[in-house]
Amino acid sequence: MADTDQLRRFLFEHSPVRGYLVRLNASWRATIEHHAYPTVVRDALGEAMAATALLAGTMKFEGRLTLQIQGAGPLHLLVTQCTESFALRGVARYRGDVPTGTLAEITGEGRVTVTIESADQDTRYQGVVPLIGQGLAEGLQEYFALSEQVPTRLWLAADGDQAAGLLLQKLPTGSSASAEDDLGARAEAEDLWERVSLLAATLTPAELLGWSDTEVLQRLFHEEDVRHFEPVPVSFRCACSRARTSSMLRALGEAETLDIIAKEGEVTVTCEFCNRAYRFDAVDVAALFSEVPLPGDRQLH
Numbered sequence: 001m002a003d004t005d006q007l008r009r010f011l012f013e014h015s016p017v018r019g020y021l022v023r024l025n026a027s028w029r030a031t032i033e034h035h036a037y038p039t040v041v042r043d044a045l046g047e048a049m050a051a052t053a054l055l056a057g058t059m060k061f062e063g064r065l066t067l068q069i070q071g072a073g074p075l076h077l078l079v080t081q082c083t084e085s086f087a088l089r090g091v092a093r094y095r096g097d098v099p100t101g102t103l104a105e106i107t108g109e110g111r112v113t114v115t116i117e118s119a120d121q122d123t124r125y126q127g128v129v130p131l132i133g134q135g136l137a138e139g140l141q142e143y144f145a146l147s148e149q150v151p152t153r154l155w156l157a158a159d160g161d162q163a164a165g166l167l168l169q170k171l172p173t174g175s176s177a178s179a180e181d182d183l184g185a186r187a188e189a190e191d192l193w194e195r196v197s198l199l200a201a202t203l204t205p206a207e208l209l210g211w212s213d214t215e216v217l218q219r220l221f222h223e224e225d226v227r228h229f230e231p232v233p234v235s236f237r238c239a240c241s242r243a244r245t246s247s248m249l250r251a252l253g254e255a256e257t258l259d260i261i262a263k264e265g266e267v268t269v270t271c272e273f274c275n276r277a278y279r280f281d282a283v284d285v286a287a288l289f290s291e292v293p294l295p296g297d298r299q300l301h
């Protein structure tokens, strides 16, 4: 049985090169079960989900990390999120027939935005890279080079059953006692980085999806000294709630909400991520716009 719904860190001993492997199985199927995505959109979303978990693995944060891809092409919006405890969700929006092509092609040379927000939304960090004639992995490599200044390589793959990703990163080398030692260590790290990057580039999407973590690491890097860490579980979990939906309706405004009530008898807001439906009748809506706070409003931030 292959590894499921997990993120595993590994490192090359005595070197600044580290990596992560992610596999999404049940969490990925839960993400797409209520959507009839065309294959090309589905796979792009799966790759983005895997990438988001990998990004969350490499960065220290408390709150959530959002990957957003926006463009003028047929696949015009892709949003994936991961919390510090690796709860994932994601959604894609497209119009018309989406042709096969690179992510840059199907999003119309979109841009990738990575946002990290603290749980209390007090701090926010954002980085943007354009997708020019390339896929998400290449776009994110650019992102790491520009925003983090850490050489990073990524490989991503997805199908209807699972999404997977491999990330390699070369961290800055620490300084040792002498300049000569430093020079030697740096050259050695550079050699290892080049070597493992080339080896990882031979991995096909089918192998990335089909092999277990141990198989990937053994078959690719059997001549290297690789240390595997215990994997952490990743899951599908949506952060939507009735309270958040209420505040969305408040933002929409009383007139507009009452208008929907007049026409439909109730307001139904369906979460795009998990397909959960939140229903508000005339009484709920009246309470929503009165001064009296709703019972669920206390958790609102």
Ligand SMILES: [Zn+2]
Residues within 6 Å of the ligand: 238, 239, 240, 271, 272, 273, 274, 275, 276
């Ligand atoms: Zn939801």
